[in-house]
Amino acid sequence: MAYFLQQFVNGLTLGAVYGLIAIGYTMVYGIIGMINFAHGEIYMIGAFIAMIAFAVLGVAGVASVPMALIVVLLLAIVFTAAYGWTVERLAYRPLRGSFRLAPLISAIGMSIFLQNYVQLLQGARVKAMGPLFRGGFVLMEDEGFRVTLSYLQLFIIVLTVALMAGFTLLIQRTALGRAQRACEQDQKMAALCGINVDRTISLTFVLGAGLAAVAGLMSTLYYGVIDFFIGFLVGLKAFTAAVLGGIGSLPGAMLGGVLIGLIEAFWAAYFDAAYKDVAAFSILILVLIFRPTGLLGRPQVEKV
Amino acid sequence: MALARAAPTVSSGVLRAAFGEALVAAGIAFMLALPLAGLRLPINPMDSVIFRPWWVVVAVATVFLGRLGLALWRARVAPSRRNGVPLLDRALAYILPWRRGIFVAFVLLVAILPLMPFADRRVIDLGAVVLIYVMLGWGLNIVVGLAGLLDLGYVAFYAVGAYSYTLLIIHLDLNFWAALPLAGAFAALFGVLLGFPVLRLRGDYLAIVTLGFGEMIRIILINWSSLTGGSEGITSIPTPTLFGLTFTAVPAPGETAFHQFFGIPFAGVHRIIFLYYLILALALLTHVFSMRIRRLPVGRAWEALREDEIAARALGLNPVMVKLSAFGLGAMFAGFAGAFFATRQGFINPSSFTFIESAIILAIVVLGGMGSQMGVILAALLLVLLPEVARDFAEFRMLLFGGAMVAVMVWRPRGLLAHREPTATLGDLSRGREPAP
Numbered sequence: 237m238a239y240f241l242q243q244f245v246n247g248l249t250l251g252a253v254y255g256l257i258a259i260g261y262t263m264v265y266g267i268i269g270m271i272n273f274a275h276g277e278i279y280m281i282g283a284f285i286a287m288i289a290f291a292v293l294g295v296a297g298v299a300s301v302p303m304a305l306i307v308v309l310l311l312a313i314v315f316t317a318a319y320g321w322t323v324e325r326l327a328y329r330p331l332r333g334s335f336r337l338a339p340l341i342s343a344i345g346m347s348i349f350l351q352n353y354v355q356l357l358q359g360a361r362v363k364a365m366g367p368l369f370r371g372g373f374v375l376m377e378d379e380g381f382r383v384t385l386s387y388l389q390l391f392i393i394v395l396t397v398a399l400m401a402g403f404t405l406l407i408q409r410t411a412l413g414r415a416q417r418a419c420e421q422d423q424k425m426a427a428l429c430g431i432n433v434d435r436t437i438s439l440t441f442v443l444g445a446g447l448a449a450v451a452g453l454m455s456t457l458y459y460g461v462i463d464f465f466i467g468f469l470v471g472l473k474a475f476t477a478a479v480l481g482g483i484g485s486l487p488g489a490m491l492g493g494v495l496i497g498l499i500e501a502f503w504a505a506y507f508d509a510a511y512k513d514v515a516a517f518s519i520l521i522l523v524l525i526f527r528p529t530g531l532l533g534r535p536q537v538e539k540v
Numbered sequence: 541m542a543l544a545r546a547a548p549t550v551s552s553g554v555l556r557a558a559f560g561e562a563l564v565a566a567g568i569a570f571m572l573a574l575p576l577a578g579l580r581l582p583i584n585p586m587d588s589v590i591f592r593p594w595w596v597v598v599a600v601a602t603v604f605l606g607r608l609g610l611a612l613w614r615a616r617v618a619p620s621r622r623n624g625v626p627l628l629d630r631a632l633a634y635i636l637p638w639r640r641g642i643f644v645a646f647v648l649l650v651a652i653l654p655l656m657p658f659a660d661r662r663v664i665d666l667g668a669v670v671l672i673y674v675m676l677g678w679g680l681n682i683v684v685g686l687a688g689l690l691d692l693g694y695v696a697f698y699a700v701g702a703y704s705y706t707l708l709i710i711h712l713d714l715n716f717w718a719a720l721p722l723a724g725a726f727a728a729l730f731g732v733l734l735g736f737p738v739l740r741l742r743g744d745y746l747a748i749v750t751l752g753f754g755e756m757i758r759i760i761l762i763n764w765s766s767l768t769g770g771s772e773g774i775t776s777i778p779t780p781t782l783f784g785l786t787f788t789a790v791p792a793p794g795e796t797a798f799h800q801f802f803g804i805p806f807a808g809v810h811r812i813i814f815l816y817y818l819i820l821a822l823a824l825l826t827h828v829f830s831m832r833i834r835r836l837p838v839g840r841a842w843e844a845l846r847e848d849e850i851a852a853r854a855l856g857l858n859p860v861m862v863k864l865s866a867f868g869l870g871a872m873f874a875g876f877a878g879a880f881f882a883t884r885q886g887f888i889n890p891s892s893f894t895f896i897e898s899a900i901i902l903a904i905v906v907l908g909g910m911g912s913q914m915g916v917i918l919a920a921l922l923l924v925l926l927p928e929v930a931r932d933f934a935e936f937r938m939l940l941f942g943g944a945m946v947a948v949m950v951w952r953p954r955g956l957l958a959h960r961e962p963t964a965t966l967g968d969l970s971r972g973r974e975p976a977p
Binding site: 350524 | 568571572574575576577579580581582583585588589684690692737738740741744745747748749751752753755756759760762763895896899902903906910935936938939941942943944945946949950953954
């Protein structure tokens with residue numbers, strides 16, 4: 237029981253990271269119907285920028301941990317969002333209205349480009365960082381096995397919940413959210429109603445990149461090591477999460493992320509850790525066969 | 541300099557707008573370059589971060605000048621060209637009637653390459669690598685170009701072919717010619733097994749599922765050590781024989797070596813040349829097969845489904861079966877290529893079958909122009925030979941590769957030799973345009 241609870245806490249933390257990235261996939265898919273293949277790389281860039289920002293703050297002599305966290309969070313979001321915007325502007329916008337596979341292939345190219353860009357600029361070696369937080373709460377103790385919720389895990393879960401709440405408000409209450417939902421339904425009609433469609437799409441990418449940057453910061457803190465290749469697998473799993481939850485649905489992305497995180501944690505704990513990625517992809521295939529709309533997705537109507 | 545020449549013909553309003561755009565672009569470039577190019581994490585986390593201001597300056601200046609130049613070029617040169625047919629398309633229009641002749645000439649050139657005086661071991665080896673990619677490209681072209689299914693895990697079938705070939709050779713003691721068709725059959729079987737459940741999905745879901753499948757195969761190959769040798773792989777795979785003639789200096793008892801049979805001195809290059817002709821034959825087989833099957837009902841059905849799935853279904857085609865046949869056949873050719881790859885290398889391990897390999901094969905199909913057989917040759921030559929020529933830029937290779945994929949898509953979304961006429965048409969119908977978004 238204690239072991240189960242510990243894995244649950246670990247899976248939840250992992251799921252929060254996947255969920256934040258999955259939101260980026262789901263929003264972009266909802267609005268322009270393409271898989272933003274480079275989104276995993278945006279998350280990787282976010283992780284790098286966060287680690288660089290910590291290093292710079294260390295040189296500047298910022299000693300207070302909450303202060304450093306807030307500054308790094310803001311820096312990572314702003315600079316990563318610039319990458320998100322640029323990727324959309326250069327690789328996807330010129331291809332709007334082109335044939336269906338073109339943006340996807342351009343996205344794959346972008347993903348390869350960004351991976352090697354970071355590798356060239358920052359080196360191929362794994363980058364490490366010392367832990368920022370130590371300690372945590374002991375939730376329960378059972379036959380000498382101690383279930384802990386570390387402060388870092390608590391921070392990740394709380395921040396994710398807060399971001400989700402803010403995001404739901406943003407989509408449902410603000411002008412930007414309305415414009416986004418309008419573009420999702422019918423771009424031409426939205427344009428006729430005076431919505432700047434290009435700008436709305438750009439902002440969607442910026443928001444998605446911002447969330448990916450937060451996810452990058454979290455995994456930098458959680459694992460303490462990053463390299464230029466981390467975006468590929470995590471991006472694939474986050475996309476799986478988006479599909480599992482129902483692509484196009486924000487709560488679905490979060491739910492899918494948490495489920496994938498839990499599945500991975502439990503699989504690694506009770507079965508074979510080497511095959512935990514296989515488990516995640518098998519889930520993707522099974523979901524697509526039996527429930528292609530995902531858990532919370534709307535069925536797609538095909539019109540002629 | 542360019543500015544000074546351009547200035548007299550460009551109005552000051554245009555100039556001001558160009559400057560504005562360039563400033564915005566430079567500002568964004570600053571934001572992009574500052575964290576990743578301007579600062580570098582030290583290898584030892586105890587050291588302090590390395591600051592490289594000049595990298596940022598260079599990046600920002602390059603983007604500023606580049607954007608300014610582009611804006612001025614667009615204002616001056618582009619309007620006069622905007623309505624014209626692009627140069628490449630005009631050139632293609634001249635070449636297209638001759639394409640059959642060009643193809644035959646090209647095949648002849650490739651066939652006599654090993655006999656050329658300059659053809660040493662390295663050149664022939666490189667030629668074989670190009671031909672492997674051409675074959676893979678043609679195989680994937682059946683799936684992507686003809687049937688319009690985006691397969692991002694093509695390398696999985698290549699891996700299945702290579703491993704099943706190797707295991708058959710080692711455990712069942714088959715020879716190359718018996719194991720080759722079996723390797724193709726195994727790969728096709730995997731294609732059908734994967735395809736059957738997922739081919740009902742929309743195009744981009746299919747892409748992700750195939751990508752996930754490719755990763756699954758690789759993870760299984762790494763972890764199933766008792767069968768596949770894990771990440772070490774399997775070594776000492778024997779070279780095929782030519783009608784029982786081996787390519788060793790000292791043949792085993794009871795075997796005849798190639799050089800003994802023909803009474804010529806032994807040379808290691810014989811084996812290389814033999815492998816070269818083998819892959820040439822396999823590649824041509826793929827080509828002939830896909831050219832012929834286009835004219836069969838099943839090939840027509842692929843193209844019909846690619847152009848308009850709903851209309852094809854309305855005509856009574858079963859989309860799952862049609863797609864499945866394309867998927868399985870494409871996988872089969874990957875299996876053949878995999879078997880050849882295993883026998884040429886003499887060893888295999890999972891690191892030859894990563895996603896990047898799938899991306900390269902897809903890039904060959906897409907950059908060449910989907911559905912175009914010549915385009916595949918052109919793209920394979922470019923992608924394999926360019927890194928060989930530019931060895932000094934080896935570390936930039938994948939960077940350029942990714943950038944080129946984006947650039948070609950933006951410039952010519954349908955590929956370099958974009959020629960995608962359905963094989964059968966009803967006279968001059970106004971077709972080929974995408975519906976307005």
